[in-house]
Amino acid sequence: MNSLERVLAAATFQGPDRPPVFLVLLQQGAIEMGLPLSDYYSHGDHIAEGQTRLIEKYGHDCVVGVPHIVEDTLPFGTELKYYDAGPPSVTGMSIKRYEQIPELKVPRAADHPQMRETLSAIRKLANRFKGEVPIIGAAIAPFSLPSMIMGTKHFIHLMKDETGLRDKYWQTLLNKCVEYVTQWANDQLEAGADIIVLADGMASADLLTPQEFQTDALPVLKETLSKINGYVAYEFVGKAEALLPYCKDLPVVAFLVGSDDNLTVSKGNVGGSKALVGNVNNIKLTHWDRDRVYYECRKALHSMRNRSGGFILANQGPEIPYHTSEENIRAFMEAVHDFEMN
Numbered sequence: 001m002n003s004l005e006r007v008l009a010a011a012t013f014q015g016p017d018r019p020p021v022f023l024v025l026l027q028q029g030a031i032e033m034g035l036p037l038s039d040y041y042s043h044g045d046h047i048a049e050g051q052t053r054l055i056e057k058y059g060h061d062c063v064v065g066v067p068h069i070v071e072d073t074l075p076f077g078t079e080l081k082y083y084d085a086g087p088p089s090v091t092g093m094s095i096k097r098y099e100q101i102p103e104l105k106v107p108r109a110a111d112h113p114q115m116r117e118t119l120s121a122i123r124k125l126a127n128r129f130k131g132e133v134p135i136i137g138a139a140i141a142p143f144s145l146p147s148m149i150m151g152t153k154h155f156i157h158l159m160k161d162e163t164g165l166r167d168k169y170w171q172t173l174l175n176k177c178v179e180y181v182t183q184w185a186n187d188q189l190e191a192g193a194d195i196i197v198l199a200d201g202m203a204s205a206d207l208l209t210p211q212e213f214q215t216d217a218l219p220v221l222k223e224t225l226s227k228i229n230g231y232v233a234y235e236f237v238g239k240a241e242a243l244l245p246y247c248k249d250l251p252v253v254a255f256l257v258g259s260d261d262n263l264t265v266s267k268g269n270v271g272g273s274k275a276l277v278g279n280v281n282n283i284k285l286t287h288w289d290r291d292r293v294y295y296e297c298r299k300a301l302h303s304m305r306n307r308s309g310g311f312i313l314a315n316q317g318p319e320i321p322y323h324t325s326e327e328n329i330r331a332f333m334e335a336v337h338d339f340e341m342n
Contacts, residue, residue, distance in 0.1 A: 044120030126192025137193030204238025297335035
């Protein structure tokens with residue numbers, strides 16, 4: 001099987017030859033090419049070349065066309081701060097007052113120079129890997145996007161407001177975010193992405209009760225999924241297992257779960273009907289030794305042992321840190337190649 005066939009077999013419970021491995025290496029391409037991250041992130045040619053070198057080096061089962069998830073905020077006029085050895089962060093919010101929400105124009109992501117570079121990277125990866133290796137696109141989910149363009153504190157205040165602010169602005173804000181995100185996801189699919197990962201950090205069980213998730217986040221997610229013209233994997237970015245029972249019938253191909261989620265419980269919570277992706281702790285990869293990484297990968301594989309599939313081994317989102325050693329990255333593949341499916 002090639003990587004695409006392997007991933008499709010795992011996601012549809014059709015029996016892959018081995019468990020697939022998703023190594024989300026968004027920064028390591030810069031190391032391979034000897035470039036500063038700010039330069040690497042800014043050019044589609046660099047992203048495509050970096051992803052190509054990495055899959056040739058490690059032999060995992062995906063390439064990723066996006067440089068980092070916070071780029072989604074740029075078309076709204078935010079500012080980013082770049083670092084030498086880590087992903088950028090948002091430093092300038094585009095919504096500073098709730099009163100700005102009704103007048104907020106929904107930008108077209110593809111009109112922004114940085115986003116065009118991302119689409120260029122996806123096209124180049126599609127030219128090289130289409131039909132052989134899954135090409136991953138990504139977007140911040142609409143429920144979480146407001147926290148990135150107005151600040152988490154202000155978003156949570158609006159969500160929980162009982163003074164009339166929520167009635168006035170909440171649905172308008174989310175409608176605009178749904179329009180933006182679905183447009184951007186479809187742009188990536190048209191460019192050649194095989195699947196979109198929707199990252200929804202504000203919708204995790206770390207922040208929402210099951211009731212809040214069902215009331216506030218789930219309707220937005222359902223509307224979003226109905227407007228994306230391709231495969232979607234859903235990432236909570238935090239603890240997921242308590243919310244999975246409410247998501248098991250969603251039209252997604254997989255759920256990305258975190259290191260705090262019990263894989264066996266999570267599998268039961270989706271009724272065995274959807275694949276799980278995860279869940280090796282990404283932060284600890286920087287100080288674990290190779291043997292510990294190997295052990296954690298094997299533990300995940302054994303807990304999800306199933307000849308028919310349903311599991312993709314991966315780091316917990318969003319990505320493998322810059323300073324993770326090569327031997328720790330290789331431990332993922334070593335664990336899979338040593339693993340017996342039956």
